[in-house]
Amino acid sequence: TKELVVAAFGGAYTDAIKKNVATFEKENGVTVTFVPASGADGLAKAMAREVDVIHADMAWAYRGEAQGAFEKLDPAIVTNLSTLYPKARFSDYGVVTNFGQYGIAYNPKEVSPAPTSWLDLWDPQYAGAVTTAGFDAANIELLVLMAKLNGGSEDNIDPGFAKMAELGKQITVFYSQHPQLLDLFRNGEVVMARWLRGRVDWARKQGVELGFAVPKEGAIGLVSTVHVVKDRPNKELAMKFVNYLLSETSQKTYASDLGYTPARAGLDLTGIDVPYGEDVVGSLLIADWKKIVPQMDAWKERWEKEVVAR
Amino acid sequence: MHKTILGTTLWYLGTLAFYVFLLAPLAILVAVSFNPVAMVFPPQGFTLAWYGTILEKPDFLHAAFASTLLGVMTAVICTGFGVLAAIGLRRYDGPLKGPITSLLMAPLFIPAVIVALALFQILFMMGILNNIWTLVAAHVVVTIPYPVRNVMAQLEGFEGSLEEAALSVGATPRQALLRVTLPLLKASIIPSLIITFVLSWNNYTVSVFLASKDWVTLPLQLRAYLQYEYQPFVAAMSTMLIIASVVLLVLVDRTVGLGAMRKRG
Amino acid sequence: MKRPATILLLPSVTILGAFFVLPLIWILILSFLGSSPTGEVVGEFTLGNYARFLTDSYYLTDLLWRTIRLAAVATLFSVLVGYVGALLIVRADPAAQRWMILLVMLPLWVNLVVRTLALMVVLGRTGPLNQLLVGLGIADRPLQLLYNETAVVIGMIQVAVPFVVMAIYGVLQSIPRQLEHAAMTVGATPLAAFRRVTLPLSVPGILAGSVLAFGINIESFVVPILLGGGRVRFMSVAAYETATVSNNLPFAATIGIILLVVAMALLGLYQWAVRSAGRAAPALQAG
Amino acid sequence: MGQISVRDITKVWGAFDALKHIDLDVREGEFLSILGPSGCGKSTLLRIIAGLEAPTSGQIHIAGRDVTRDPVWKRRIGLVFQNFALWPHLTVFRNVSMGLELRRLKKDEIRRRVLEALRMVQLEPLAERLPSQLSGGQQQRVALARAIVLKPDVLLLDEPLSALDKNLRQDMQVELKTLQQTLGLTTVFVTHDQEEALSLSDRVVVMDRGAIGQVDVPEAIYNRPASEYVARFVGEAFLFRGIVSGSGARPMLRLPDGTSVPVEGERLQTGREAVAFVRPEWVELEPYDVHSHTGAPRGVIDRLMFFGQTSDYLVRVADRQLRVKRRPDGPALSPGNDVALICKARVLAAQVDAA
Amino acid sequence: MGQISVRDITKVWGAFDALKHIDLDVREGEFLSILGPSGCGKSTLLRIIAGLEAPTSGQIHIAGRDVTRDPVWKRRIGLVFQNFALWPHLTVFRNVSMGLELRRLKKDEIRRRVLEALRMVQLEPLAERLPSQLSGGQQQRVALARAIVLKPDVLLLDEPLSALDKNLRQDMQVELKTLQQTLGLTTVFVTHDQEEALSLSDRVVVMDRGAIGQVDVPEAIYNRPASEYVARFVGEAFLFRGIVSGSGARPMLRLPDGTSVPVEGERLQTGREAVAFVRPEWVELEPYDVHSHTGAPRGVIDRLMFFGQTSDYLVRVADRQLRVKRRPDGPALSPGNDVALICKARVLAAQVDAA
């Protein structure tokens, strides 16, 4: 039988999109193989035509598109495209499957009143006990947000860095792994952090009591995109697979298993504690990555020098 | 030799301290693996449930299998080549000795990810990706300094007349190597085999670019997994690995021997 | 005996030639090329990457110097601890030896990320070490052991020690005990006998151990990220992130090349120093 | 300062008893040699005295103090290892000087004493060589110099001259003996060269499979061996077993084949069985003559071996072979010749007691 | 099959000439011994013949073929290393069997031959021991067994018996000689035991600081040494330097102190200077008597050394010491006694030629 190779983020994410893949395999007479790859290695595999479908985030999606790695999605096959929120229509070369919400996780015993704004992270009262991750997509969004709040934009990032540098001074540790942040909360070393909603739910399950606040400026959007790799033999099947990811069942799984907001409109998510709806998706902070990507090398260097370095 | 009580006590304390330092993280892992709730130390209960979940993760089992196979191939080839190179370097006396030694050590000092990326691009240009052998070769390249260095070190104190004795009873240099030199180098060869195996077994940076879909290794799976989850399952799996490695090492010991012959006195 | 020597060197030199030297040449070429905003390599010669690195104190001090400094310190301690460990093993009775070796190698089997996370538990504010320190009254409140350079160094030592032990064990094991005994018959205490006989004879092991440890430490990746709390910048992390986050392959290649050159130079210097310092040198070349 | 008492020392390797209840006293300033066949436990005993090997049971006293639990370096002994155990990373000079350096002597003093010791073993010109650049005999002399340079109270030498040619060996013997006598060193000397043992020693120990066969002055060991074993092991002995006959002034031993040899010895009792031995040099060979040699043991020359100072004749007597040393100036004897053995045998004391 | 030709072999270590233009032929089936002082190059020569060391210049031919560039394992030689070089990881049995295994003999055959060899060196019971569990002498015998079990065409033995006691050594000598003769092995035997060399060998080589002093049959080496050096090195020699006087039937050598010794030798010319030597056993010591001993060299007994078969007297003559072997049955002599030296000296052939 034919084989479709899908690069996904791995772990629970792959488990979730795999959940109903048996029916897809049966219907199309194909076996789907998942490999854990994303970012640089994902794109590398795509460029090397080793995979049929890859997952990416905004930055890599733009890079892949720019390097011509992807096939145009064919709306005739990917029929579910029409059911998506407009924000999910990344480009002709890819589509967002799901969103996540970055907000502020906090220890309700230590932080009161509950945070309401991203700027609460800057509250000197909690200096040394707040944290965020390194130079990741969400922090780039935060950086851009700060720039915008202070009169800048993607094209004028200086005010953003100035603000982030202030935050940097109040941070003892930049976390790099979710379990690490969990331990930081558990040990009381951190009382407030920029974190992902799904992870906060997970942390509660691990016995750490946390509050999650969606700042008034809006939650920062986590975006997962999917793309069909160019010049692979089973292009049509790959499109079908993308369509499968956008199907009602799959989309529900993103919510139920991963705590992500589906990209598809009009789902019935009763019983699933996930923010959903036009307004939720609409209010997500998602910057203009087309402008960001070319500047990332420079920004990264600045981040290290201005935010991380003391 | 007589030993004083004080000396012996200090000796045992030293041994204890050394192993506590080395093994403390593992002890934590093993303890946590029985924790029903979360990756928290000290554990708040006892369960074996997490060991059961290992079986529910076919991806991990498959990856463990791939990693094992890859590790074995890497270990055998790398140690084999490395030992030969170390012996060759000892004998070789030409002008290239310095450069070759440096070359054999160089992979240690450049971030493997860069080499892997570059290698990936070269292989891509030559159209020979998707090949287990390129993956093995890349693993061999990044691990080869270990056997070379270890064996070279032991060779420096090697009694040359033992090899000569073999030649004098009619052994060809190859036979002398097999029957005398290699067995006597066991104290560095066996550790080299194990080290190259675990280095390959744990390698992420090379595999991430060079592993094809059929050779998704455990570190790749685990790293992806750790992005989302961190449950005692990880500890349970690590504990299983520890146990498996003990079993394996005992087997190795029984068959080829890890310990060493001691000279009298 | 020249012919067999070349044959012995052939396999490793061949495989290194194809899978290391070739990429290395490509890396070298890359390091002189530019990068497009979206990450494609631009095919024109430039010294810009090197200029960017070598004229910026962030790269020179915060990155390169720190990497070397911490790697060197960690290597020093790794070799110390590893030497002691190897000695403890070699001097144990033969039946215990195999178990002791086995135990030394145990940590290697566990994924480094997992192992480091566990180490973070040990060093954490509520971890066993702090509990012990407070319990014994050595500290009056839990110490901040994590997220600083010391933590990174401790982590690197943890990682490198098994390798050092293995490198030194083989050498120590082939030094006849009798040589130390001979020293004792001329009045050397065990310590003096060790210092004057075993130690110089184990210089090859120390060299091997420090080369490997330095190699491992200088390429440290997981450890500085996790234990450094994102603040302890490291060359290999920078190289990795430059390639996979910033997507500037030529600059990543430049970082790699600079690290390689500096490390090899330091290593040559170190080996030369050890060899000429130890009276061991001529003995090791003879015969 | 240096008398050694070995008290009931036993050493067991697995199932093998290397030393069995050894008791031995070495007097202060004495030169004591240990002789014994290969593997009888000589080195083991020396190593136990030195403290390099722990005895399975028993005690060692040095200078009256129980040192059984004392570590090597506190015993103030010098030891020459049978296999040299030179430090491969140190030059000849440094091999020898190490002990002095450890005593924190002054540089000059060290230099003087090392060169003196090297001169003694005739290696002064090779001071800067490494052991690997020396011949076997040169290495052995370095080992010797390393031990004697310290002038320890007790000197333990495990075959320290075995790799040396005769002349050098004699030089070394003289040097050793002189050193030992002028400094009054208590010396235990393991050797397999009997002449060396007999000529240098105050007393000689003959060991037999982990036990002591006899301890006595050289002359007694040679002329009055305590047992058949010692008689055979030291020098060459040809043994006769027979019945004592013709007592009084001319006691004889009647052998099973009817011939008789004159014997001497204490407490000979006519009619008792006894074992007597002759040394090759006590024997004269004469061309056999039926008339004059009636009753004397008779043999056939098997082979003539040239040895330099004397010639050795291998003589077949009954079905045994006797090696007789003979200066080449007597009547010519060739292989095949019948010879009479003219000798006086000596009855083994122990054997008489046992009877 | 096994004659060896050593052609103009030179070996230089750095600035040191270990061997200088050595030429030597070992005949097929010959038992050739090499004698020489420590460090004269014996082992080096053997190692060059074996192919373990490359000569700086010169050729080695074995069985007529130039093997100078041949590797060791193609030369079909057996070698006993001076330092044994046993494989520490293999049992005694496996140490010995290795060579046979390499020849792919049958298991049974190997077993039979190994046990036979071990029996020969009296180590059969220790077959399963590791070398580290053996005594020095036992190790040496394993090394010997390892070489002889192969029955190679050429056997090179570097002091193979130095760690053995006299009896065992004699046994081994006999075994070696028997083996060598029955199989016709060409054997080169390095030893520092002159008696061993003289008694076992067909011919003896005496080496002197990297050169050959003399090659000849044992008897000639001993009685007609080619040089002062050989005379002194082999056996003991006391040399006289003087002027030949009283030619004809009773040639004498007049010594500088006015005394004379009777000499013998070829081509003695009255009035010429000559060097003559005596062996200790050629000398009789008599209590000095002014009347009967006028003109004879005179000495004083310095010391008496007991040696077993004979006693050694150290006699001071002028300012030199002469060691005389004497059977203890002559007139009693004690240290301090004046003695006359009654002997006939032999003029060194070479010295006469040179004069």
Ligand SMILES: Nc1ncnc2c1ncn2[C@@H]1O[C@H](COP(=O)(O)OP(=O)(O)OP(=O)(O)O)[C@@H](O)[C@H]1O
């Ligand atoms: N690697 C070397 N460098 C310098 N000189 C050396 C080296 N090896 C040996 N020699 C010298 O060469 C000479 C000959 O050595 P060789 O081992 O042949 O002596 P030998 O006759 O066997 O002596 P012995 O009876 O003591 O064993 C010695 O004087 C020795 O010091």
Ligand SMILES: Nc1ncnc2c1ncn2[C@@H]1O[C@H](COP(=O)(O)OP(=O)(O)OP(=O)(O)O)[C@@H](O)[C@H]1O
């Ligand atoms: N580790 C061991 N295990 C078993 N037996 C051993 C061990 N070490 C020594 N032996 C045995 O102990 C006995 C005594 O050994 P030792 O070395 O004392 O003999 P030796 O008298 O010095 O002999 P040599 O004259 O050959 O050197 C030998 O028979 C030897 O085989």
Ligand SMILES: [Mg+2]
């Ligand atoms: Mg011994």
Ligand SMILES: [Mg+2]
């Ligand atoms: Mg020699």
